[in-house]
Amino acid sequence: MAESKAAGYQTQTIYQKRRTVVYDWMAREGISLAMLEDSEGRRDSSIRYLCGMPADALLFLSVDRRAVLVPWDIHIAKLYADADHLKPYADFNRQPINACVKTAELLKLAPNSRIELPAATSYPLFLKYVEALSGYDAICREDAGLARELETQRSVKDEAEIKIYRTAGKITTLIAAQIEKMLRGGKIKTETDAALFIEAECRKHGCESTSFETLAAGPARSFAIHAFPAWTAETFGGSGLSILDFGVKYGGYCTDVTLTIARSPTKAQERLIALVEKARKIVLSKIKAGYSSVDAALLVEGIFGRAHKSMPHALGHGIGLDPHETPVLRVREPGCILEKNMVLAIEPGLYDPVIGGCRLENDYLVTEDGLEALTDTGIVYL
């Protein structure tokens, strides 16, 4: 590795372009300084989106178009991040409030300037910020704030991101195909075998990690949406329905697919699979730019409902630097109109405590005409 960077690293220009969109938004909103925080328990991938820093940091953006990065680890920041100023966290006694006050001073903010704090700032903590920033107008917003704005900005992928996703999707499909072959050949026998193969294989392709803890659940556990524990040393792919839900993180971006493995399925299990496959086929043929997320979810709910079944989770979700991003495809309002260049994981599934679960999930790029499949996985019959 030496001084080389992880795969999929993006150019400085991309980060500056993304920050420009934020600066323009700040100017319209009358925000002088915006603060983002990515720390344990308060993860925010928008820092990585805006400057490339892949680890704990604070990021301050000022409306006069300067980005101040305060990383926990200055060495990692020097290797990965693009910012106008790099300030070690230790300079602020490792206190986010202190860093915010000092940065406002460093940037010579005028009195009463509007400072937007992270939307996730807790109520008690916000009161402390307000006190420490008493010379300014500190705000913390959800619905109209920067976090929501960045969710929207990030939901439509730019060229650099789509390029990464085409590669990430290929790696994911390749790994799924290898798993299918190994299951057939008896080389994957346990949940551990499946999970470890993914962990090792994705890194051989330059991925930095899996996108979330792989869920490998044999027939006795596939009824759970998210099996607990996620995977064990027990056998995998035995008689009935097994679920393998995984993704890779390439250049920071997450894929998310689910294979259902069916061995000697019963009639009831075959009907479950057929119903999920039917719903998948129909909904995939409908979604395109301009289609509504609520309509997509209602369509599947209708198909399942007519068979007296219901899906205990959303139909799908955006993916990106996080494995779950905006938009969510669910029946509840408010939904959204799907846009060109959104990247979605679509995952119809049905679960039954007796016969087990079936989920089919792939990733798609939304286009004007429909969906471009980024991954290609499905039912594996053994």
Add this chain to the structure above:
Amino acid sequence: MAESKAAGYQTQTIYQKRRTVVYDWMAREGISLAMLEDSEGRRDSSIRYLCGMPADALLFLSVDRRAVLVPWDIHIAKLYADADHLKPYADFNRQPINACVKTAELLKLAPNSRIELPAATSYPLFLKYVEALSGYDAICREDAGLARELETQRSVKDEAEIKIYRTAGKITTLIAAQIEKMLRGGKIKTETDAALFIEAECRKHGCESTSFETLAAGPARSFAIHAFPAWTAETFGGSGLSILDFGVKYGGYCTDVTLTIARSPTKAQERLIALVEKARKIVLSKIKAGYSSVDAALLVEGIFGRAHKSMPHALGHGIGLDPHETPVLRVREPGCILEKNMVLAIEPGLYDPVIGGCRLENDYLVTEDGLEALTDTGIVYL
């Protein structure tokens, strides 16, 4: 796995005992209802601590000693959780605010009753709760609130937890010893080899997972406190200093150890190791119940400072259901007086962008006389 539970599952009695401490505290504080939330982006292991539920859920505790659990996945809850009422999340349209309002009604809370919301509730969200709970007195506190109270309660382990930790520690030490042997025998050659061995081996011993993403950093990357990416397909244990930071999660509880692997170290690297070992030895001989967390950190800072070095992270931290818990052992106030039955990870380390890093970390139970080592790992000379 069938219907069997993961290893280390605790008895109903333990959860009820823990909740009793909370109910007593609520009575003293005049809190009628307390809400906890464990969801994506808002993790709170206190739900697992109080009722055993290991996955997404809301938990409501009422001062009349009733626990209402609202799980995302009812099947998992039925298998693992102990609560007086189990209410599917779907009953509340999957809206935490709705669940809170309806639970207050279900429990027949008197008007103006005090309802304590999670301390992590964001400022904008808290305003929404206040509006929805307009007939009650909704509060959200950090310093004197339930979250802080639970941090304190959880920092001192009970008998069930100490029993789990003795087993978890043995598994961790065993895995570390195997890794040492495999490194010597040339069976672990890459960061992937080391990380995957831990993932597989811990599950063979009944662990549900590792406690965090293993950090395996060869000589070119060991300068970082937390290497990025955490581990890669590159070689591990080459000339110089490599770091392997890992832990296992057994019965929900996390261990956290770090091995430093030294192959043909230079004089400068040997001096770095000797200094970290010296600091470790001295501080371990001092810590016992009644000792101050700040004093412990200052002691190590002094030893490093006299050699013109400084440690870029805390000396140690509590471990438990989370890999980082209260207390933190650092030089900054406010510290705390260490108590009997706290479980601590102590991790002196020094890092240099040129010569690499050395961190030595083990887990200890605080006793009246000193520290009982739960794990036994150290420098591996190759």
